[in-house]
Amino acid sequence: MFEPLLQHISRFVQLTDAEKDLVMQHFTYKRLSKKDFVLSEGDVCAESYFVLQGLLRMYFIKDKGQNQLIQFALENWWITDQTSLDMQKPSIFFIDAVEDTEVAVLSKKSMEELLAAMPQMERYFRLIMQRYVAAVQMRLTYFLDQSAEERYRFFSKLFPGFVQRIPQYMLASYLNITPEVLSKIRAKK
Amino acid sequence: MFEPLLQHISRFVQLTDAEKDLVMQHFTYKRLSKKDFVLSEGDVCAESYFVLQGLLRMYFIKDKGQNQLIQFALENWWITDQTSLDMQKPSIFFIDAVEDTEVAVLSKKSMEELLAAMPQMERYFRLIMQRYVAAVQMRLTYFLDQSAEERYRFFSKLFPGFVQRIPQYMLASYLNITPEVLSKIRAKK
Numbered sequence: 001m002f003e004p005l006l007q008h009i010s011r012f013v014q015l016t017d018a019e020k021d022l023v024m025q026h027f028t029y030k031r032l033s034k035k036d037f038v039l040s041e042g043d044v045c046a047e048s049y050f051v052l053q054g055l056l057r058m059y060f061i062k063d064k065g066q067n068q069l070i071q072f073a074l075e076n077w078w079i080t081d082q083t084s085l086d087m088q089k090p091s092i093f094f095i096d097a098v099e100d101t102e103v104a105v106l107s108k109k110s111m112e113e114l115l116a117a118m119p120q121m122e123r124y125f126r127l128i129m130q131r132y133v134a135a136v137q138m139r140l141t142y143f144l145d146q147s148a149e150e151r152y153r154f155f156s157k158l159f160p161g162f163v164q165r166i167p168q169y170m171l172a173s174y175l176n177i178t179p180e181v182l183s184k185i186r187a188k189k
Numbered sequence: 190m191f192e193p194l195l196q197h198i199s200r201f202v203q204l205t206d207a208e209k210d211l212v213m214q215h216f217t218y219k220r221l222s223k224k225d226f227v228l229s230e231g232d233v234c235a236e237s238y239f240v241l242q243g244l245l246r247m248y249f250i251k252d253k254g255q256n257q258l259i260q261f262a263l264e265n266w267w268i269t270d271q272t273s274l275d276m277q278k279p280s281i282f283f284i285d286a287v288e289d290t291e292v293a294v295l296s297k298k299s300m301e302e303l304l305a306a307m308p309q310m311e312r313y314f315r316l317i318m319q320r321y322v323a324a325v326q327m328r329l330t331y332f333l334d335q336s337a338e339e340r341y342r343f344f345s346k347l348f349p350g351f352v353q354r355i356p357q358y359m360l361a362s363y364l365n366i367t368p369e370v371l372s373k374i375r376a377k378k
Contacts, residue, residue, distance in 0.1 A: 129318030
């Protein structure tokens, strides 16, 4: 059930079978139907999610009422509202399932217990965070520089399968362009 | 010399005096004059910087030729190009000193040696990265939602001393607005 997560951890830290068992005892498994929420605005975020299968998204509601997508999480990605989780303050975000999705859930409390029991897992989470920092630095860069069309081309090249997999209006929101502009860009090919 | 760094580490991890000495052996000290660079576009980033005193900024040159500020690092902040450092690819960023600045320098190699010698430092870097993730999620959010004026008010409230400390044109670039618009906003008070 947690096989993709164990494989992911193994890419960064070597664990014995006994240690793998211990790690997995700190996770719970959750099956989400499309459109199920794991976090809503106003909730205090209590968990991080590792996507075993499927797709989650994180978004917030803008002043003007539209959804603004902040992040997708495909298989092998972690997702959470880090500010709400760390500071135990109400979240401004929603996290829901774009498709039927299976996740490994790590509560804040379980993470603390896991790291106390197995300090070698600090390395795994440090490296995951580091990759996230790298990805978000790049995301900020292309938002602050590229045109709508460049953002779409860049993203399509980086994640070709993904662009086919998500609804158009979500991709438009992620790229911070209107669905109409996205249609025109795609029509051009 | 490294006292602010040791204090910062102590907020997250408890170290003995002998351990502190060992940690510090992996750092070098560098004094930068205003406008000195520690990273330029095209370089492969080899180091992370902890600001002991002063102020660094990271920026890139947009297609249209202007500078776009990505991040400031005041005292007690870390700064680096995480993608270039992790993947050892040429950077698209510049990092330079906004004021005369003193930094503690941790090379990629020294960081690996430090973490091999003192795995308990994984926790420090994991927590630092986690705070960075939280900060960048919030930054993305206010960029994608707020108006120029809201961004300025938000930022001034969060970092009142800082807004006085940096040149206007840099603050404008960071907020992704023109210096003219920023002047108008400030004149309104």
